[in-house]
Amino acid sequence: MIVTELRFENYRNLKNNTIVPAENVNVIYGENAQGKTNLIEAIWLFCGGHSFRGSKENEMIAFDNKYFRLGMNFFSGGREQSADIAFGQNRKQIWINGVERSSSSYLTEVFSAVVFSPEHLNLIKRGPNIRRRFIDAAICQHRIRYASLLSKYQQIINQRNALLKDIRKHSELKDTLAIWDDSLITVGAMIMKERYDYLKMLREPAKTYHHGISAEKETLDIEYQSTTKTDENDDFGTLTGKLRAAFDASQREDFYTGYTSVGPHRDDLDFKINGISVRRFGSQGQQRSTVLSLKLSEAELLYQKNEERPVILLDDVLSELDNSRQDFLLNKVEAYQVFVTCCEESNKVQLKNGKVFYIENGVVK
Ligand SMILES: Nc1ncnc2c1ncn2[C@@H]1O[C@H](COP(=O)(O)OP(=O)(O)OP(=O)(O)O)[C@@H](O)[C@H]1O
Ligand SMILES: [Mg+2]
Incomplete structure (x- = not known):
């Protein structure tokens, strides 16, 4: 499963934009509070569930606006597909390949992802x-x-x-x-x-x-x-x-x-x-690596079951990992499309294949 285009309108602090990710690794970097997690959360919503931060849809509408709309093109099941999510006036609407669907659960049939965020360390x-x-x-x-x-x-x-x-x-x-x-x-x-x-x-x-x-x-x-x-x-x-x-x-x-x-x-x-x-007894890095290994394995088992690789969303994982562990995540998780956020454009560990997005005050460049 590959996200080929992502569109957002009035979504949290993200300025209306369309981005075209790479099919392998996408690094999203920027200072604190610029919108990195918001972007990961937006992709996660296409899995049909709720925000991994436990937020309500109303809270996702950009301040002083009445609705948000997210759109995604993705490659799955051997073909290009699309999904759209809109929320306003306490009503959520879902379209899959242009056809309106009555419930978010239809999304789970077409799109899947695995997410890691620092809260998952609670595991x-x-x-x-x-x-x-x-x-x-x-x-x-x-x-x-x-x-x-x-x-x-x-x-x-x-x-x-x-x-x-x-x-x-x-x-x-x-x-x-x-x-x-x-x-x-x-x-x-x-x-x-x-x-x-x-x-x-x-x-x-x-x-x-x-x-x-x-x-x-x-x-x-x-x-x-x-x-x-x-x-x-x-x-x-x-x-x-x-x-x-x-x-x-x-x-x-x-x-x-x-x-x-x-x-x-x-x-x-x-x-x-x-x-x-x-x-x-585990160190911070070992705890993080353990949860990451579990999440990546979850993705692997989903792939074995559905013959479709879920997208991997990694929010804030690189901190506390040494260079060799960062290198593994950035360059060795081949075959999956990965979105990974971090605060600095990693200058020690080189991203060998993929795209780097810089995000500042909700503007993705
Ligand atoms: N509904 C909303 N409308 C406008 N802005 C919002 C909304 N919800 C959250 N924000 C703002 O979005 C900003 C960016 O949040 P986000 O969690 O994406 O930051 P981040 O880049 O991941 O930062 P960090 O590196 O600290 O994790 C926050 O300052 C927050 O106040
Ligand atoms: Mg964040």
């Missing part, structure tokens, strides 16, 4: 819920029915937790817990199977990319930390057996706390470089 730094969200969101892109599995599991957990609290007052309700546990175990084992399968696919490209970024010095591994003693080689029957044993063993504690203390909703991931936890 390493913050709590397990962020890592669970990462793997769950990645699986959702591969299997449409996974999202409904997750919401079903959450529903059962909510009902089980409510029951645990009721049992404190009405001990006769204790027998009904087994009914919830049966469905919790089945749906929980299905979720775990999907997560283990996805990790098995993710691990190899993550290792390869991380090797590349670190000039072969570091080996990245991803470990699934199960609260139910499961293992990634367990078959479905073994998974259900282990989940049952774990729920039974934690029942006393669960009655006491009114909360389901084990299960896939409590599991975590640990990223390890040369066997050492990145979260606990």
